[in-house]
Amino acid sequence: MEAVREKLQGAELSEAATKAFLHNYGKLEGGESGLIPEHDIEAVSTLPSLAELVEQRQSDDGGDGVGDGDGSATTTRELLSKTIVLKLNGGLGTSMGLEKAKSLLKVKGGRTFLDLIADQISSLSSGVRFVLMNSFSTHEDTIEALRQSRPEIANQEDLVLIQSKSPKIDATTMEPVSHPKNPDLEWCPPGHGDIYPSLLGTGMLDRLLDKGFKYAFVSNSDNLGAVLSTDLLGHFASSGSAFMMEVAERTEADKKGGHLCRRKEDNQLILRESAMCPEEDKSKFQDVSTHRYFNTNNLWLDLAQLKHKMDECGGMLPLPLIKNKKTVDPRDSSSTPVYQLETAMGSAIECFPNAAAVVVPRSRFSPVKTCSDLFALRSDAYNLTADFRVELAGAAVPVVKLDDAHYKHVDKMERLCPGGSPSLIECKRLTVRGPVIFAGSTAIKGECEIVNDTGEPEELPPGTYEDQTVEL
Structure with missing residues (x-):
């Protein structure tokens, strides 16, 4: 543990990022596998759908008034002015042969992912705040592209969060791995669960709250179906939930992706990723008729409740561990075996007793992975x-x-x-x-x-x- 602390301090990570990694490292050191066996969970059989929520909202008021979680009434425009749209933009698209941010790839009508996201937000004309979570690899290209095409956005205050990094752990010694030939390979991305310590550790969460922002819609930049929905925003605000996940019906094409379930111990909604499933339970994991819903990674957060929970937990969210066995050089299978410790953004659903999920149409999940x-x-x-x-x-x-x-x-x-x-x-x-x-x-x-x-x-x-x- 001491060697890990020294490694983290040398990288000058934020206190929140350091706490998040030490939390996971403590689990690894304590022998936790991060696995969720089938006998500890039960399937989620039914959930409300977006179509039902829209129908209910229209029958209730037929207008623009919605609840705001605290019993007060507000308009959709007022809700939008309290909302940020946060896009995860850390991927380079290396699997598609790209050497720059995937969001800069032209996809439709000569526009890039980034162009379309910016245009979608501008079309709302309501004061919605745009935030990007970049990695060190994507940051410079992304900002330069915005300066060229969207200077009004590029100059926005609190536009960017920079994803942190995590040390790879030597699978034999349990210490931070050393790789003098290329020290950069001693580090790995921490997974998109890093969004929470990044929001807190940079001070952005407090600044957003101070400016009156209350809600966040979070999604991947390569998912063009993930457009801010005023129907979902209105429902989320009225529900008073701290966290809401958009899920879609699983098909055979989705059987290897993470699914929603309930922990038997406390009936809490949780997310089980493929890496969390024991080998002997893989057939159950991939049974789409049993585990019906997958996480689209379109999430809704109540920023005040998020801050309260992180303060309550000592400046972090206790996300479940995802332990990946790799080699320090991913291109050299004979190099030192390591553990990469990651967390998933959607796993935060288990941190909030009042978390919710809603079934959305497949059209809200259109990622470009290949x-x-x-x-x-x-x-x-x-x-x-x-x-x-x-x-x-x-x-x-x-x-x-x-x-x-x-x-x-x-x-x-x-x-x-x-x-x-x-x-x-x-x-x-x-x-x-x-x-x-x-x-x-x-x-x-x-x-x-x-x-x-x-x-x-x-x-x-x-x-x-x-x-x-x-x-x-």
């Missing part, structure tokens, strides 16, 4: 609305699977799509094997597979393809 996602998003299957939301244009989300050997990185995908993405508005599923060139004037309908086994790029002739396999 080039297949980007390929679909850039197509006519999605529209850009007047208020800068990206919404599904067709009847169903097209399931796109591009060959990773040729489309995994953005630059490679764009070389194979000189005409942009084909029309996918009537597509259910598209599978591409081999290097296929999409040159334009092409429509994919129903379920199609395009195969090129030659090893060399071949162009798909322009035309309409429906429920067929095409071999080039």
Whole structure:
């Protein structure tokens, strides 16, 4: 523990970040696995839905008045003026071959994720405060982009939180790992649960409260479905909850993602991530008919209640430990085995007895994690609305699977799509094997597979393809 303290002090981390890491390290040192076995939890069977909340709100007042958690009435515009939109913007998009913030990638109508987020907030015209949580890797590129395209935002006070870092722990000695060849590899990101110590440790939480901000809507910058909803804001404010999670119905595509459940011991809502599930319970974890709801990572926070809870816990939130076994150099499997200690933002649901969850449409969860996602998003299957939301244009989300050997990185995908993405508005599923060139004037309908086994790029002739396999 002393060696860990010295490592943290040498990095000049905030007191809140230091306390958060020492809390997790104490769990590791004490032998806690961070695992949540199936026999300790029960499934969540029913939850209120956004559609039901909207219907209830319209029948209750039919107007703009909502409760504000303390029994007072206020308007939606007043609630918005008390709200911040906080976007997690720490990812570089390295899995897609990017070397800058993923939020700077052009996704629709020539606009980047960052452009669309800024435009969405500007369209509210209500004093909503915009905050970014950057990492050291994404900060400079992001701020420079804002200076160029949104100088009024770039100069905003309290625009940015910088994500902290955590020391990797030698799995044998349980001390901070040493890697003289590249000391930067001795550190790792602490997970997006770092949002809480960052808010407190930088003083931003106190400054926001002093300026009258009361609510925060938090989401990932690569999820263009995560637009501030006044219906959800009104419900959250009226509920008096400290924390509310947006969840969506799990499908087979989501079976490896974290799910919501209840701890049997105290009936508390908790989040179980894949890394928290014992190996023998993996089949139960992936049973989407039992564990029906997954965390979209769209969260709502009552800032005053958050501050009170962190003060009550000595300047931290006691988030559950996520212990990842890695090597100090992720590209060298023979390098020193380490533990990376992380926390998940959504895990804070277990810290608040009055936490809530609401089921939202799948449209509020549209992350871009792969080039297949980007390929679909850039197509006519999605529209850009007047208020800068990206919404599904067709009847169903097209399931796109591009060959990773040729489309995994953005630059490679764009070389194979000189005409942009084909029309996918009537597509259910598209599978591409081999290097296929999409040159334009092409429509994919129903379920199609395009195969090129030659090893060399071949162009798909322009035309309409429906429920067929095409071999080039």
